[in-house]
Amino acid sequence: MQAADAANWNTGTVMNVKDYMQQVGKAAREASRATARASTAAKNTALLTMAQAIRARVSELLAANAADVAEAQANGLDAAMLDRLTLTEKGVEAMALGLEQVAALPDPIGEISDMKRRPSGIQVGRMRVPLGVVGIIYEARPNVTADAAALCLKSGNAAILRGGKEAIRCNQAIAACVREGLAAAGLPASAVQVVETTDREAVSHLVAMPEYVDVIVPRGGKGLIERVSKEARVPVIKHLDGNCHVYVDGAADAAKALAILENSKTQRLGTCNTAESLLIARGVAVSLAPTLCAMLSAKGVEIRGCEETRKLVPQAIAATEEDWYTEYLAAIISVKIVAGIDEAIAHINTYSSGHTESIVTENYTDAMRFLREVDSASVMVNASTRFADGFEFGLGAEIGISTDKFHARGPVGLEGLTSLKWIVLGNGEVRA
Numbered sequence: 001m002q003a004a005d006a007a008n009w010n011t012g013t014v015m016n017v018k019d020y021m022q023q024v025g026k027a028a029r030e031a032s033r034a035t036a037r038a039s040t041a042a043k044n045t046a047l048l049t050m051a052q053a054i055r056a057r058v059s060e061l062l063a064a065n066a067a068d069v070a071e072a073q074a075n076g077l078d079a080a081m082l083d084r085l086t087l088t089e090k091g092v093e094a095m096a097l098g099l100e101q102v103a104a105l106p107d108p109i110g111e112i113s114d115m116k117r118r119p120s121g122i123q124v125g126r127m128r129v130p131l132g133v134v135g136i137i138y139e140a141r142p143n144v145t146a147d148a149a150a151l152c153l154k155s156g157n158a159a160i161l162r163g164g165k166e167a168i169r170c171n172q173a174i175a176a177c178v179r180e181g182l183a184a185a186g187l188p189a190s191a192v193q194v195v196e197t198t199d200r201e202a203v204s205h206l207v208a209m210p211e212y213v214d215v216i217v218p219r220g221g222k223g224l225i226e227r228v229s230k231e232a233r234v235p236v237i238k239h240l241d242g243n244c245h246v247y248v249d250g251a252a253d254a255a256k257a258l259a260i261l262e263n264s265k266t267q268r269l270g271t272c273n274t275a276e277s278l279l280i281a282r283g284v285a286v287s288l289a290p291t292l293c294a295m296l297s298a299k300g301v302e303i304r305g306c307e308e309t310r311k312l313v314p315q316a317i318a319a320t321e322e323d324w325y326t327e328y329l330a331a332i333i334s335v336k337i338v339a340g341i342d343e344a345i346a347h348i349n350t351y352s353s354g355h356t357e358s359i360v361t362e363n364y365t366d367a368m369r370f371l372r373e374v375d376s377a378s379v380m381v382n383a384s385t386r387f388a389d390g391f392e393f394g395l396g397a398e399i400g401i402s403t404d405k406f407h408a409r410g411p412v413g414l415e416g417l418t419s420l421k422w423i424v425l426g427n428g429e430v431r432a
Contacts, residue, residue, distance in 0.1 A: 021209070025133070025206075025213060028133045031188045034191065035153060035191050042187065051097075052096075053180040054096045054177045055092075061087065068168065068170050084139070085142070085166055091143060098143075099146060102414070108415055113125060121429045124423075125423055126423065128418045128420055129156070129420070131215050133157065133158045134399070135207065135217070136217045136218075136400075139164035140166040144161075148161055149178045151397055151398070151399050152192065153191060157417055159193070160195065160213065162194075162203060162206055163194065207232040208231060214235075217238070219400045225238050238404065239377075242271070242355045246264050246265075246278050246360065248261070248280045248292070249344075250282075252288070254288060261292055264384045266301065267386055269328075272355060280336075305318070305334070309337055324347070341366045352376055355401065356376060356378040367381045378410050378411075
């Protein structure tokens, strides 16, 4: 790839993007050695100081975000992206709380487990260690800047954060708070770097620097994740789609089904853990399908249903085969009547993106089968799919959600940003 020149978003200074990213990578690799050996106290001091700085600079952060939002609106950014981009006072406080919660979590680094004495006399076990340098690429989500900084630092990693151009002002304002925290703890400023160019070429270089970067985490739309997966020369933790399902079983409680479906689909339309498909057991379809779909219609949700659904729900339009696969990120849902638990599981395992699925049932056997047999990263019983989130799972925050089966799956928190190495403790033993 031919190197290109680009301007710093703020100063207008011309930079060679390849050279700039190489400098960022080299600095991150050097900083990763400091973060790997940093004490728990130092890391927590940094995180708590970041939280204080974010609260102290709330007006500055909101002003930067308002400028980002105004430019994004002028450029025609779609409603779902604008929703993710927009920051409120509540959102700023949530960032600060997230930093404090990560500080309160146990430090996983250096934890020793599974120690066993072998016949030779040696003790063999495993120690949890950082991955090294984590590159995070994300779009219009300024809160990711704080979340990613917190999780990477607490897990002993250095971070390179490349936010979307839509949030450049707010991301850099948050970055200033992060640097304040690092300085208070005596850690290098390069332990968390927020890329200062909006040039797309920066992403191509970031994902192709195995000498400096150990793992990439893309957070954004399918196009971004596909591009990163295609170009990356380092491992990628990712999910492509969030085609999540709610299955209303034949033994479902009607009130629970209504509340869970309403929250799963309508609380927020543009998130990856929003329900996009509804399955209803045939035995309760006559009584529940009209009620459930009436609630959705009242919320402005378009129903795309199978033939049986359309007979019970007059406002439903015909679903196509493509609908069963689709993550709408909009006020649309696909609805199918199924024979029961077997067909529900088969449908989900065929069409789901492997993100999050929920069953509504009072039948213990069906619930346990659903948990065991549905092949998704998060599987729930009698709960909204919207709970598939690192904060809600008690991780403090999340770096992203993975639908891969290696190395991490589901919401990725501190443990997902670490690895295990074998350790041996001896007392002069030699192998016979």
